[in-house]
Amino acid sequence: MPVTLIKSAAWVVAFDGRKHTYMRDADVAFDGNTIIHVGPGFEGKAATTIDGAGMLVMPGLVNVHSHPSSEPMAKGWNDELGSPKLYQSALYEFMPLFRADAGGAPNPDDIPASATVAYSELLLSGVTTLVDMSVAWNGWVDTFAASGLRGVLSPMYRSARWFTKNGYVVEYEWAKDEGMAAMEAAMKVLDEAAKHPSGRMSGMVSPSQIDTCSPALIKASFAEAKKRKLPFQIHAAQSVVEFHEITRRHGMTPVEWLGSLGVLSDRSLIGHGIFMDHHTSVHWPRRDDLQDLVDTGTTVAHCPTVFQRRGIALQTFGEYVRRGVNMAIGTDTYPHNMIEEMRAVAITSRLVAEDVYDTRSSDVFNAATLGGAKALGRKDIGRLAVGAKADIVLVDTTMACMKPLRDPVRSMIYAAAERAIRTVFVDGTKVVDGGKVLTMDLDAASAQLEVAQKRAEAGVKSLDWAKRDHLKISPLMFPPAKGS
Incomplete structure (x- = not known):
């Protein structure tokens, strides 16, 4: 299977067999859907190499x-x-x-x-x-x-x-x-x-x-x-x-x-x-x-x-x-x-x-x-370790929302959230890149969902015990302006 290498990542959340640890300037490599290396100095050949500079690599x-x-x-x-x-x-x-x-x-x-x-x-x-x-x-x-x-x-x-x-x-x-x-x-x-x-x-x-x-x-x-x-x-x-x-x-x-x-x-x-x-x-x-x-x-x-x-x-x-x-x-x-x-x-x-x-x-x-x-009874997910599944998330630590960068996972949780997530691999396959989903049409689904919501609004009154309409139960934040 083709090997993918994330080379010289600025930060890696690595699993040492008992707990997560931080590694600096480390490589993460996976062969197909399996991680084969976590740490410095990967010496194998890779079909694809991703520059890890400025990246936090963490488990999915x-x-x-x-x-x-x-x-x-x-x-x-x-x-x-x-x-x-x-x-x-x-x-x-x-x-x-x-x-x-x-x-x-x-x-x-x-x-x-x-x-x-x-x-x-x-x-x-x-x-x-x-x-x-x-x-x-x-x-x-x-x-x-x-x-x-x-x-x-x-x-x-x-x-x-x-x-x-x-x-x-x-x-x-x-x-x-x-x-x-x-x-x-x-x-x-x-x-x-x-x-x-x-x-x-x-x-x-x-x-x-x-x-x-x-x-x-x-x-x-x-x-x-x-x-x-x-x-x-x-x-x-x-x-x-x-x-x-x-x-x-x-x-x-x-x-x-x-x-x-x-x-x-x-x-x-x-x-x-x-x-x-x-x-x-x-x-x-x-x-x-x-x-x-x-x-x-x-x-x-x-x-x-x-x-x-x-x-x-x-x-x-x-x-x-x-x-x-x-x-x-x-x-x-x-x-x-x-x-x-x-x-x-x-x-x-x-x-x-x-x-x-x-x-x-x-x-x-x-x-x-x-x-x-x-x-879920699994020891091959939720961690970056040799033998685990290649479920991997790359976070861009160079973004303004991640800085100043003292502790990257804390910065992600408390400040940047999903805005800093750039790339996601599941089972070794890239499913998010550049902060965009590659596998689904989110815009089209969102448009369909809006139509569905309007349809659901119309049915609320018939289901409610008090026969209230959707605006009576859940009014909009502000009343309509006069004449609108």
Whole structure:
């Protein structure tokens, strides 16, 4: 296979077998899709040589929790929405109203456009491995593969849908088969992903939410994950409403109940994991949910931005890390920008803790690389080391937004964000160059998504329990000027 050499990089985030380290003036070489050299003085022959002067070379980021097929369309709609009588969550009253099929039959291009926008944003922010938690849609596997990402398809399914008739009580409508047919359909998607010729597609078993899935469905899903040797993820401890629902049904916290079902393990991820017994919003007797996660090796998929908007936060990321919980990061919602999400992790944790030392930037970067890789059971991603996959990000440290350059990863996280990312390789293939996505038409997808959003606006009133239109629920920032 042809060798590519990144020669004399100014900075390299290299993995020494235990941790990330900084190297200066080092080479990174990869043969096909595999890294063959990290360090000074590569002496082999290279078919392609990239000048590393002024560049930071770092591992591709691992995003363990995202919803590309739906979230991009909610931009401008869901930024400042939450139900005051449902503990500020938007999950139950508002999020079901704004979707591609809200105005009737969806245009077949709407969901692919939404996914394309998200995939593009993710690549531009240095993500090379993505867990895509979507409801299965036609063409998903091929579209995901065409993006160039290393894809983990995580088709969601459930036993019940949630809804509210009044804005303060959440109800559940349960399927007679408890969602087993939907689970079977999701497994067929995982089979398709495993067989994809790209070799970059794999799967994750994902019953949707702890409160919408029956015990039988959750246990059957975990058994299937073990059988297939795949990771398992479920949304849990994501709202006060859900916490109270689970304690009402079972007299246990969400984490405690999942433990009683036997589904906490080193292959398991909890989506969000905020409202545990120590959280000040739940006022529950302490029994140490965090220790259950540590003892079982369960990962928390942390996505701060979607909760920040509603005044909700983990307590705290730093505390979870100190206790020994494996932490990984996702971009649950728009913007699908992993660097901004990393910044939100660090700043929110310190704000909640009222302690600048609560969380270190290295903890955040570790979660976005090594923690995500561990959650997926992989030792060949999230690091620059010989034998690892050639998932590599080049950051331009000569840009004004990166200067003065004392610590390049810090400058990227806290100042430059995705603006400084120039080139991205996934599996040895260049998918971003010059800050442009090479594999997808982002402009065309964005235009289609805008059309889809207008269509969704028209359907809001028919779905809302109070028959409010979209402007009543989510008014524009400013009223229209007179005469306009």
